[in-house]
Amino acid sequence: xxxxxxxxxxxxxxxxKLTPKPHPILSRIFxxxxxxxxxQYLILALVSVIIGTxxxxxxxxxxxxxxxxxxxxxxxxxxxxxALVTIHGTVMLxxxxxxxxxxGFGNLILPAQIGARTMAFPGLNAASFWLTAIALIxxxxxxxxxxxxxxxxxxxxxxxxxxxxxxxGQALGMDLWLASIALFAIASTASSINTLTTILRNxxxxxxxxxxxxxxxxxxxxxxxxxxAFSVLLAAILLLFCDRHAGTSFFLPNGDxxxxxxxxxxxxxxxxxxxLFWFFGHPEVYIAILPGMGLTSMLLANFSHRRVFAYRTMIxxxxxxxxxxxxxxxxxxxxxxxxxxxxxAFSISTMxxxxxxxxxxxxxxxxxxxxxxxxxxxxxxxxxxxSLFITGGLTGPILAQPILDEYLHNTFFVVAHFHLIMxxxxxxxxxxxxxxxxxxxxxxxxxxxxxxxxxxxxxxxxCTLIGAYAVFLPMHLTGLxxxxxxxxxxxxxxxxxxxxxxxxxxxxxxxPLNRFITYAAFFLAAGQLLFLINLARTLYxxxxxSSNPWQATTLEWHPTMNPFTPxxxxxxxxxxxxxxxxxxxxNKVEISFLPQWAPVSFAQGEIANATDSxxx
Amino acid sequence: MIWSRFTSAATQLPxxxxxxxxxxxxxxxxxxxxxxxxxxxxxxxxxxxLFTGLLARRHSAPNHxxxxxxxxxxALALLFATLTVKAERLWAAARYTGASPTALQxxxxxxxxxxxxxxxGPDATFGLTHPNLVAPGEGNPLGVDPKDPHSADxxxxxxxxxxxxxxxxxxxxxQDVIHxxxxxxxxxxxxxxxxxxxxxxxxxxxxxxxxxxxxxxxxLGHYRMNATLRILPPDQxxxxxxxxxxxxx
Numbered sequence: 001x002x003x004x005x006x007x008x009x010x011x012x013x014x015x016x017k018l019t020p021k022p023h024p025i026l027s028r029i030f031x032x033x034x035x036x037x038x039x040q041y042l043i044l045a046l047v048s049v050i051i052g053t054x055x056x057x058x059x060x061x062x063x064x065x066x067x068x069x070x071x072x073x074x075x076x077x078x079x080x081x082x083a084l085v086t087i088h089g090t091v092m093l094x095x096x097x098x099x100x101x102x103x104g105f106g107n108l109i110l111p112a113q114i115g116a117r118t119m120a121f122p123g124l125n126a127a128s129f130w131l132t133a134i135a136l137i138x139x140x141x142x143x144x145x146x147x148x149x150x151x152x153x154x155x156x157x158x159x160x161x162x163x164x165x166x167x168x169g170q171a172l173g174m175d176l177w178l179a180s181i182a183l184f185a186i187a188s189t190a191s192s193i194n195t196l197t198t199i200l201r202n203x204x205x206x207x208x209x210x211x212x213x214x215x216x217x218x219x220x221x222x223x224x225x226x227x228x229a230f231s232v233l234l235a236a237i238l239l240l241f242c243d244r245h246a247g248t249s250f251f252l253p254n255g256d257x258x259x260x261x262x263x264x265x266x267x268x269x270x271x272x273x274x275x276l277f278w279f280f281g282h283p284e285v286y287i288a289i290l291p292g293m294g295l296t297s298m299l300l301a302n303f304s305h306r307r308v309f310a311y312r313t314m315i316x317x318x319x320x321x322x323x324x325x326x327x328x329x330x331x332x333x334x335x336x337x338x339x340x341x342x343x344x345a346f347s348i349s350t351m352x353x354x355x356x357x358x359x360x361x362x363x364x365x366x367x368x369x370x371x372x373x374x375x376x377x378x379x380x381x382x383x384x385x386x387s388l389f390i391t392g393g394l395t396g397p398i399l400a401q402p403i404l405d406e407y408l409h410n411t412f413f414v415v416a417h418f419h420l421i422m423x424x425x426x427x428x429x430x431x432x433x434x435x436x437x438x439x440x441x442x443x444x445x446x447x448x449x450x451x452x453x454x455x456x457x458x459x460x461x462x463c464t465l466i467g468a469y470a471v472f473l474p475m476h477l478t479g480l481x482x483x484x485x486x487x488x489x490x491x492x493x494x495x496x497x498x499x500x501x502x503x504x505x506x507x508x509x510x511x512p513l514n515r516f517i518t519y520a521a522f523f524l525a526a527g528q529l530l531f532l533i534n535l536a537r538t539l540y541x542x543x544x545x546s547s548n549p550w551q552a553t554t555l556e557w558h559p560t561m562n563p564f565t566p567x568x569x570x571x572x573x574x575x576x577x578x579x580x581x582x583x584x585x586x587n588k589v590e591i592s593f594l595p596q597w598a599p600v601s602f603a604q605g606e607i608a609n610a611t612d613s614x615x616x
Numbered sequence: 617m618i619w620s621r622f623t624s625a626a627t628q629l630p631x632x633x634x635x636x637x638x639x640x641x642x643x644x645x646x647x648x649x650x651x652x653x654x655x656x657x658x659x660x661x662x663x664x665x666l667f668t669g670l671l672a673r674r675h676s677a678p679n680h681x682x683x684x685x686x687x688x689x690x691a692l693a694l695l696f697a698t699l700t701v702k703a704e705r706l707w708a709a710a711r712y713t714g715a716s717p718t719a720l721q722x723x724x725x726x727x728x729x730x731x732x733x734x735x736x737g738p739d740a741t742f743g744l745t746h747p748n749l750v751a752p753g754e755g756n757p758l759g760v761d762p763k764d765p766h767s768a769d770x771x772x773x774x775x776x777x778x779x780x781x782x783x784x785x786x787x788x789x790x791q792d793v794i795h796x797x798x799x800x801x802x803x804x805x806x807x808x809x810x811x812x813x814x815x816x817x818x819x820x821x822x823x824x825x826x827x828x829x830x831x832x833x834x835x836l837g838h839y840r841m842n843a844t845l846r847i848l849p850p851d852q853x854x855x856x857x858x859x860x861x862x863x864x865x
Contacts, residue, residue, distance in 0.1 A: 077836070078836045078837065078838075078839060078840075079836040082833070082835075082836060082838070151835070151836060152833065153833050157793075157794050157832070157833070158793075158794075159792060159793045159794070159810055160793040160794065160833070160834060160835060163792075163793075166728075166792070166793055166835055167728075167835040167836050168836060253810050253811020253812070254811065255746075255747040255811070256747070256791075256792065256810045256811065257747040257750055257759075257791050257792055258728075258792040258793060259728065259792065262747055262748060267811065268811075269809075269811060269812070270794055270809055270810060270811070271809060271812075306677045307677060309677070309678060310685055313685065335796070335805045335806050335807055336794075336807045336809070337806075337807055337809045337812055337814050340707065340708075340711035340712055341712075343707065343711075344704055344707060344708075347700065347703070347704065347707075348700060351696050351697075351699075351700050354692070354696055355689060355692065355693055355696075358688070358689060358692050359689055361662065362684070362685070362688055362689065365662070365665050365666055365669060366678045366684060366685075367677075368666070368669050368670060369665075369669035369672075369675075369678055370669055370672045370673065370674060370675035370678075371669070371670075371674060371675075371677070372673065372674035373670070383666070383670075386666065387663065387666070390658075390659060390662045390663070391659055394655040394658055394659050395655060397651070397655075397696055397699065398648075398651045398652070398655060400700075401647075401651070401699065401700065401703035401704075401707070402703065402704075402707045402711075403644060403647065403703050403706040403707040403710060404644070404647065404648050404651065404703065405805075406644070406710070406803065406804065406805050406806075407644060407648065407800070407803050407805065408648075409796075409805050409831065410796060410798075410805075410831040410832065411831075480632075480633055481632065481633070481634065482633075482634050482800040482829075484796075484798070484829055484830075484831045485831075485833075486833040486838055486839075487838065487839040488836075488838070488839040489839050489840075493839065493840050493842065501827070501842070501844060502825050502826050502827035502844050502845075503827035503828070503829055503842035503843075503844070504842075505827070506634060506800060506827045506829075
């Protein structure tokens with residue numbers, strides 16, 4: 001398909017050649033090759049997601065069978081439960097939903113999609129990964145600190161997080177948590193600078209901004225948000241660290257008395273932390289989901305054999321979501337003691353983001369409308385993403401209204417909302433990416449990439465979709481019934497009256513549904529074993545993929561971008577881009593799609609038609 | 617009495633909202649249910665379009681027509697704007713202005729892991745508190761200053777007792793960490809923040825006992841930080857207040 005030329009293959013330049021020959025194994029582990037780093041990020045995310053899921057299952061068990069002793073540990077105490085909550089949230093949000101889409105696939109696929117051979121700063125890239133790995137180890141080590149891991153949740157509100165006497169885990173455990181997140185923030189900022197510079201500088205000839213795949217727009221916007229958000233988080237963490245160890249009072253009011261320890265001196269405000277944290281925290285959820293949104297647009301078009309509906313609008317809405325995403329942090333603080341007028345303002349900016357999000361959904365629906373797509377596993381996960389994004393997204397405008405938040409805040413309704421739209425949709429995006437790009441992930445110089453098994457993939461998809469809805473839909477109902485978050489127990493509440501007290505009655509009322517949710521969580525987790533089996537089986541003896549198995553149009557499928565390059569295609573030197581992605585012809589049989597890299601000159605007559613008939 | 621509560625809980629569906637016992641509650645519930653039904657309808661509609669599009673025979677791609685690109689967006693914008701305006705009006709009614717001057721004054725303080733309620737007594741003024749006077753073991757969990765003349769008639773209760781149909785001006789404090797003051801049956805939630813006094817006003821309507829929960833993670837005992845709200849008919853409340861004041865003096 002590509003024109004031949006006499007220039008020798010250019011796949012030799014790369015930083016690996018420049019290093020002065022360290023030990024071969026060391027040079028593979030501490031590689032500056034972006035593909036190796038991408039795989040390392042994905043392995044880190046896989047380890048993290050297994051840990052995070054296990055912790056969530058322990059939480060579910062404890063919630064409905066509080067007397068169940070955890071083997072090798074004993075009873076799960078209330079502080080253990082809160083440590084589970086904290087580490088689950090932190091691991092999942094930072095080390096899975098931020099690293100895997102943005103840093104993992106961002107390294108593996110982004111350079112190839114813009115026709116670049118390397119990332120802009122390979123050394124910085126490797127340093128970011130190792131810093132992230134150290135951050136994860138630090139976080140996991142905090143479990144073994146005296147008093148255990150931090151118990152203040154992933155939001156770490158002071159004074160609970162600022163005063164070591166506030167609870168077990170709030171001394172060394174909290175320090176390790178802060179250290180871990182500080183390292184992560186530094187790593188993410190560095191990695192985002194790398195991503196942005198790569199997109200700005202390393203695009204191949206012809207790759208105009210308009211021709212960038214929507215995945216690249218997702219990574220670009222998420223990287224912009226990362227730089228803004230993580231730098232603010234880092235500053236907030238430094239301030240909190242000073243409050244804990246340097247006697248400052250950024251977040252501690254004068255006269256604060258925690259467990260017999262009186263704070264005297266400076267007069268700070270815990271609300272300052274809430275502002276700084278949520279200024280980071282809300283963009284963070286968009287960082288987690290934007291790459292998945294971009295990928296969904298591209299996959300729906302690919303498997304529907306269609307162009308993306310309203311491509312330019314999709315670019316604009318991606319940027320708009322990024323822009324609005326940094327203007328609505330206050331909706332986490334409606335009942336936190338914010339001025340009620342500020343709540344009204346944040347309510348309006350939050351409602352406004354529903355519009356670009358709805359425009360995305362419309363584009364997805366229009367792209368697949370009457371397209372008779374081919375239901376390969378990546379397509380199924382992309383459709384699942386759409387479904388979960390709609391379901392989780394529709395409760396967003398409800399929570400954006402302060403008056404309703406006055407009832408729903410910190411109930412399981414919120415837990416259901418953000419798990420569907422961020423966690424489940426995010427994971428579906430990751431699965432779509434994994435199934436779609438697996439041939440590129442597994443290709444080496446010696447053999448082509450492998451395809452994950454389709455039958456197993458289909459089964460995995462249906463189990464995950466049913467499991468995700470079975471776990472998180474009922475949480476809306478327990479939340480409406482009044483079940484608050486972060487409660488270690490719903491039965492056996494000590495105090496006057498026990499479970500016969502009004503509070504005990506209210507909480508134990510939700511137990512039957514909670515039991516169902518726990519069973520569903522086990523089903524959902526068991527379904528993920530299918531993926532691990534598929535992964536292991538495919539790595540061992542999966543079918544080899546052709547160089548462009550999905551008839552994709554984006555550059556990562558260019559033959560020379562594949563590490564395993566068939567000799568016939570390897571002598572192409574320059575990659576250049578000739579058109580927007582997703583150039584599919586529905587009614588022509590012989591050339592039904594045109595990749596971005598294919599020059600117009602081949603098959604003249606047909607293409608002249610094809611390129612002229614722009615859908616706009 | 618236990619039995620009757622049990623049967624009432626059994627007849628209640630597991631997902632129904634708790635009973636509504638405050639004056640602003642019905643409007644809030646109405647708006648919440650409206651929102652939930654709209655969300656459910658949009659959910660069904662979006663999935664219907666998705667499945668119809670997937671099942672129908674292949675057809676050429678939809679064109680960029682303003683009516684499929686912008687009309688649904690305009691409709692959604694109108695819908696969300698209407699809901700926002702409705703919600704803002706309810707929010708303004710609840711929060712933009714303070715309590716009326718005749719409202720009952722009560723102070724609620726969150727401490728790991730209990731709620732304390734203080735009534736100002738006949739002088740209608742709360743005595744000063746100092747954190748270094750806090751001594752729960754000696755019956756002074758809030759650190760009320762005995763030297764302040766206003767403290768003498770204050771009384772502290774672990775139960776919140778209120779009269780029906782009278783507005784309450786609740787001043788929320790926290791001694792140590794952020795707590796969340798929540799009464800699901802009153803459709804109320806507001807964080808209590810150390811170093812800040814936040815006013816919250818509402819009018820209970822239906823006598824009964826209700827749960828007061830902590831809804832902001834505050835430490836290992838967060839799940840058991842609850843209290844009971846008792847709403848009494850006005851005459852019974854007056855009796856209760858009189859006995860409390862007699863005990864305080």
